[in-house]
Amino acid sequence: MNLKEKLTILADSAKYDASCSSSGSNRKGNGFGNTAISGICHSFASDGRCISLLKILMTNCCIYDCKYCLNRRSNNVKRALFTPEEVCQITVNFYKRNYIEGLFLSSGIIKSPDYTMNLLIETIALLRHKYHFGGYIHAKAIPGASAYLLKKLGLLVDRLSANIELPTESGLKLLAPNKNSNNITKIMGYVKENRSSKFVPAGQSTQMIIGATQETDYDIMTKSSMMYQNFNLKRVFYSAYIPVNKDKLLPSITIPPLAREHRLYQADFLLRFYKFKVEDLISQDNPHFNLLLDPKADYALRHLDKFPKEVNTCSYQELLEVPGIGVVSAKRIISSRKYFSLTFQDLKKMGIVLKRAKYFITCRGRYFINPTLFNKSFIEKNLVLEENTQNNLKKEQLSLFS
């Protein structure tokens, strides 16, 4: 098998991992390569996702038989295995040409978790020590591997991740019977305790598959929120389930639930940067996000009595609750209004999305449109209309109406 064929097989198996960020690390490097704290996207794939890392598996051989996975033991697919030297050669040659920001190395479980982990360590150590590679490295921690191996790997990479795979314990038991969520949380706990500028400087992340089992958005967000709190995760990634296998335990969908995934990401940002709590957004009685409205607009409409807010006087936290005002805009408003009183025109200059914010704010006591139109049904109708003409709702959502 030639190198190109190997690369194709092992990139194809790695592509379902959503994470591709290269941020959070600030290594100067002492020869070949460095990292940028903000991360850099080098290309965008045909699905619009950023490519910043060479995302590959060490091997797609696997002793496990997770139902949703292309590489499960019982699938009859072509298998390949990189040598450490091959991975280094490709990484170095791609990095030199500025195709990539670094390497994302994951793997199927070959022989045993420890054996696999050793293979990853050997490869990355070669890259760091023989090639003096100072670029970004994100590695998968293999659940079930020994702690001393985790320590070794963490000292070589910028970011580690262990995928929780499914939001609930029962889902994991059903679809990934060989995986044990304890092994995954053990890794997260260890990384959290030992994180430093030398050990996993860019922090850890994880990923969940959305729509392969029956869990609700409420289950998912509760799980995420718990993991952010307990393990200081940088990110939880949500990956709309894409059917690659046929199995009676798997849902029979043909189109991945992209609109749902989109809403989960929006809600995730609200948790991390806007100080929202899961209960503000959804509840056990109403456990799914509104697919027609983003979670913040939905929240604002359910709490219309708190609005409109006067931008010249309300608090930072209150500004964050306004649809169309993000973290950057809110900060700009706070610092500017010390020096002059803001008008709608000024807000526009500051990059506030007025077509959404206008329903929820006043400027110097003035409402943007006729104040009698400040009612739920009018605002809701317009927001839904606006979001749907934006054309950012993908095929899947449109099919809801056809």
Added chain:
Amino acid sequence: MKKNNYIYLYNDNFLSLLTLIKTLWQNKIIPANIKNSNYQQNLFDAVINLSLKEDDQLIKDIQKYLSKEILKTMFYVYLSENPQKELILFYFFGYSVKYKNKVFYYRNITVIDKVLKICKYVSNESHKLKGFVRFRELQNKVLYAEIAPSNNVLILLSQHFKNRLKNEFWIIKDVNRGILSIYDKKEFYLVSEENVNVATLNSTKEELVEELWQSFYKTIGIKERKNDRCRQNFMPKKYWKYILEVSDEL
């Protein structure tokens, strides 16, 4: 302050422009315009070249009495191709002296708003190109890339690659402006294309590496999630010509 009808000229560099702007403010002159001395003059333009000595101290003074951020912002605007950039910088300098670092909060003032938008445009383009530059290895092992940016960001990119590819020889050519940045493992030099001749034949290994990258690129996209619009938003078509993996889709 009195406004006059003259167009004041500066030499083709940032320091010369700053020196001129400072001198105009010191003499309370509002110019009709400020232009690079090599600009296309109109028959009726009344131009003045004060031939000021470039004031090396000025950079330090701006950092000290105004702020580093103001200096950086002005430099980024200077790198833009906005036809009014000199006059915009002239007024912005005045506001900076008045408000110091708080100048950035006065977005209600049109000139300041413009400066911030232009600055963001330039820094965004520079950031994007840090990812989109594609080198290829030449026969003499030099890494060579061509770009066609809307703004004059070559100097910003060079700074980036000087840190990143410290131990490589590399050349980046701005095709739009005919300037090359040449790095010799110590420093980079900006040179006009008339003064250099680069033999751009690829090294023998190049074809294989490019083929590997192309097949990786095609593989990594998920068919079920295909989204051309999203891709194009993040990676505007105007850059595609020089991005190896998409240049054949043009």
